[in-house]
Amino acid sequence: MSEIEAKPKPLRWGIIATGNISIKFAKDLLVDPATRDATDVAHRIGAVGSRSIEGAKAFIHKLETDPGTSTECQSQLEACKTYGSYDEVYNDPDVDVIYIGTPHPMHYANAKRALEAGKPVLCEKPFTMSLSELDGLIKIAKDKNVFLMEGVWTRFLPIMYRVQEIIHSGKLGKVRRLFADFSIDFRPDEHPYSWRMIDPALGGGSLLDMGPYPAVWATMLLHHHPDNTSKKPPTLVFSHQTIYARSGVDANTRWLLEWEDVGQALCVTDMTAHGTHHGCVIVTCEKGDLILDGSIARPSTYHIIMRGEDGPSADDVKETFEVPVPAGVGMCYEADEVYRCIKRGEIQSDRMPWEESRMVQGWFDHIRATSGASGTG
Ligand SMILES: NC(=O)C1=CN([C@@H]2O[C@H](COP(=O)(O)OP(=O)(O)OC[C@H]3O[C@@H](n4cnc5c(N)ncnc54)[C@H](OP(=O)(O)O)[C@@H]3O)[C@@H](O)[C@H]2O)C=CC1
Numbered sequence: 361m362s363e364i365e366a367k368p369k370p371l372r373w374g375i376i377a378t379g380n381i382s383i384k385f386a387k388d389l390l391v392d393p394a395t396r397d398a399t400d401v402a403h404r405i406g407a408v409g410s411r412s413i414e415g416a417k418a419f420i421h422k423l424e425t426d427p428g429t430s431t432e433c434q435s436q437l438e439a440c441k442t443y444g445s446y447d448e449v450y451n452d453p454d455v456d457v458i459y460i461g462t463p464h465p466m467h468y469a470n471a472k473r474a475l476e477a478g479k480p481v482l483c484e485k486p487f488t489m490s491l492s493e494l495d496g497l498i499k500i501a502k503d504k505n506v507f508l509m510e511g512v513w514t515r516f517l518p519i520m521y522r523v524q525e526i527i528h529s530g531k532l533g534k535v536r537r538l539f540a541d542f543s544i545d546f547r548p549d550e551h552p553y554s555w556r557m558i559d560p561a562l563g564g565g566s567l568l569d570m571g572p573y574p575a576v577w578a579t580m581l582l583h584h585h586p587d588n589t590s591k592k593p594p595t596l597v598f599s600h601q602t603i604y605a606r607s608g609v610d611a612n613t614r615w616l617l618e619w620e621d622v623g624q625a626l627c628v629t630d631m632t633a634h635g636t637h638h639g640c641v642i643v644t645c646e647k648g649d650l651i652l653d654g655s656i657a658r659p660s661t662y663h664i665i666m667r668g669e670d671g672p673s674a675d676d677v678k679e680t681f682e683v684p685v686p687a688g689v690g691m692c693y694e695a696d697e698v699y700r701c702i703k704r705g706e707i708q709s710d711r712m713p714w715e716e717s718r719m720v721q722g723w724f725d726h727i728r729a730t731s732g733a734s735g736t737g
């Protein structure tokens with residue numbers, strides 16, 4: 361086979377919406393896969409759709425003029441189609457796959473229309489606003505035999521694989537508990553009501569926006585633990601939400617999950633207070649702890665602290681390991697997964713299966729329906 365024939369055929373992405381995360385995702389599509397040793401994938405931005413044509417053009421201009429964009433990528437972007445509607449992207453025969461970066465309440469309708477047009481879909485987290493919406497999308501994907509995946513990018517980061525290997529190997533002994541916290545002081549009072557974190561009509565609140573991250577660490581480390589032989593979902597033992605009085609969404613949420621044969625996970629989200637950089641995830645095991653530093657969405661550092669026979673002491677040795685993303689933000693890994701699944705003709709990903717999106721969406725439904733919420737005053 362010649363070198364040219366061996367090159368992977370680019371997957372042409374149609375980007376839906378031009379906000380904050382769509383820009384980051386698009387930039388990651390432009391990162392050379394060789395930087396992450398991925399020789400079997402290739403991505404192109406084929407089209408972008410916005411509610412206005414000006415929005416779509418501005419998006420491409422922003423990418424073209426970004427100092428990190430190479431001349432080769434600039435010419436790729438020149439060929440990119442711009443549309444003043446989302447439907448035109450779904451219906452473009454030169455688009456192979458759709459990325460959805462709208463606010464959560466629009467995910468269902470956007471993904472539905474894309475799937476109905478026969479296009480594979482990668483949809484931002486949280487997948488939908490409810491489990492019933494998600495089940496609706498899964499049914500369409502099955503009926504149409506089209507790929508569908510929730511974009512929980514943290515699942516695909518190299519550090520996730522590394523930490524899973526350590527915890528699942530039993531090197532630190534049996535898991536006792538996990539703590540996972542995504543808290544950012546967004547200072548909501550300083551934002552207009554129309555900000556998507558505040559407005560209920562845009563899916564406001566900490567749980568839906570930030571909850572997928574504590575959930576992903578709990579799921580990947582505890583649900584996937586070899587001790588969870590039945591792969592039974594956990595019990596949601598309790599949850600609590602503090603209500604942000606201005607709009608009635610949750611300012612913070614805490615919930616406890618218990619995997620019968622593995623351990624408990626305490627998950628925390630907060631949009632009114634910062635969490636700590638040190639220890640966004642702490643896995644407490646029989647013989648020691650594994651601690652992650654950085655943003656819970658993409659930590660790049662972990663520490664292992666082995667305890668002595670008599671319990672924790674100041675003499676415990678802390679070893680530190682770095683697993684950085686070589687180039688880009690790290691959303692490219694989920695894009696690579698989509699590439700590979702589509703190439704293999706699969707309609708869901710083994711690494712991000714529908715059943716696990718359903719499990720997490722079910723927690724969110726239950727928490728929102730039952731939490732003993734209190735006001736912020
Ligand atoms: N994976 C990750 O790390 C992250 C994921 N997200 C997820 O991505 C989604 C979007 O978040 P983010 O990019 O921060 O949001 P933004 O508000 O920055 O962008 C959302 C975009 O959606 C489009 N849109 C469509 N309908 C509406 C509407 N009624 N009101 C406002 N915008 C609308 C707009 O694009 P246009 O005008 O072009 O149509 C807008 O720019 C959320 O579901 C969030 O959970 C967010 C941040 C990080």
Ligand SMILES: O=C1OC[C@@H](O)[C@H](O)[C@H]1O
Pocket residue numbers: 544569570657
């Ligand atoms: O997914 C996300 O990660 C980063 C946060 O700042 C953002 O609110 C959230 O949507």
